[in-house]
Amino acid sequence: MQDHVTIVRHPLVQHKLTLMRERSTPTALFRQLLREISLLLAYEVTDDMPMATRHIHTPLREMDAPVIAGKKMALVSILRAGNGLLDGVLELIPSARVGFIGLYRDEETLEPVQYYFKVPPELGERLVIVVDPMLATGNSAAKAIELLKEAGARNIRFLCLLAAPEGIERMRSAHPDVPIVTAAVDEGLNEHGYIVPGLGDAGDRMYGTR
Numbered sequence: 001m002q003d004h005v006t007i008v009r010h011p012l013v014q015h016k017l018t019l020m021r022e023r024s025t026p027t028a029l030f031r032q033l034l035r036e037i038s039l040l041l042a043y044e045v046t047d048d049m050p051m052a053t054r055h056i057h058t059p060l061r062e063m064d065a066p067v068i069a070g071k072k073m074a075l076v077s078i079l080r081a082g083n084g085l086l087d088g089v090l091e092l093i094p095s096a097r098v099g100f101i102g103l104y105r106d107e108e109t110l111e112p113v114q115y116y117f118k119v120p121p122e123l124g125e126r127l128v129i130v131v132d133p134m135l136a137t138g139n140s141a142a143k144a145i146e147l148l149k150e151a152g153a154r155n156i157r158f159l160c161l162l163a164a165p166e167g168i169e170r171m172r173s174a175h176p177d178v179p180i181v182t183a184a185v186d187e188g189l190n191e192h193g194y195i196v197p198g199l200g201d202a203g204d205r206m207y208g209t210r
C-alpha cells in the first residue's frame with residue numbers, strides 16, 4: 001500500500017455506509033450491512049498481496065495461473081466491535097489465522113485498558129490486518145498495534161469503517177508504517193470521543209445493547 005490512508009469510495013460501500021449511519025436501521029440489518037461492507041473493504045486492503053503462479057490443468061490445456069503467494073495472514077479483531085468486520089473478511093480469506101485483542105475505553109480518560117490478548121504464532125511472517133469499525137481517538141488502535149509489534153508483527157494494516165481525523169493523526173504519529181483503509185473520514189470527535197456525524201456506538205448497534 002502506498003498511501004497512509006485509503007478511502008474506499010466505491011458506490012456500494014458508500015450506499016451501505018449511509019444505511020448503517022441512519023439511526024432507524026435495526027440491529028439485524030446493521031450487522032448484515034457491516035458484513036457486506038467488510039467483504040468490499042477486504043478486497044481493497046488485500047489489493048497488493050504478493051502473487052505467485054501455480055501450474056494447473058484446465059479442461060482444455062495446461063497453464064501457469066496466478067495464486068496468492070503463501071497463506072501467511074493474520075486477522076486481528078479489536079473486541080468487541082472488531083468482530084463485525086472480522087466475520088466478513090474471514091469469509092473472503094477463510095485460511096487466515098485469527099487473533100483477538102480486548103481493549104475497553106476508560107470513558108473518563110478515553111485511554112485503552114487491555115483485558116485480553118491472544119494472537120497466532122509467527123506474527124513476524126504474516127500480513128497482519130487489524131480490524132475495528134471505528135477509528136476515533138486512535139488510542140485503542142495505536143495500543144493494539146503497539147502490542148502486536150511487541151509480539152513480533154512487522155507488516156501491519158488497519159481496516160476500519162469510519163475514521164476521525166484525530167484518530168488518523170494519532171496513528172500517523174504512533175505508527176506511520178501502518179496503512180489505514182476506511183470507507184470514510186468524518187468531521188471529528190465530540191466531547192465523549194464519538195465520531196461525528198458517525199453512526200453511534202458500533203458495538204451497541206451491532207449487538208443491540210443499548
Ligand code: URA
Pocket residue numbers: 081134136193194195196198199200201202203
Ligand atoms: N466507538 C464507537 O463505537 N463509535 C464512535 O463514534 C467512537 C468510538
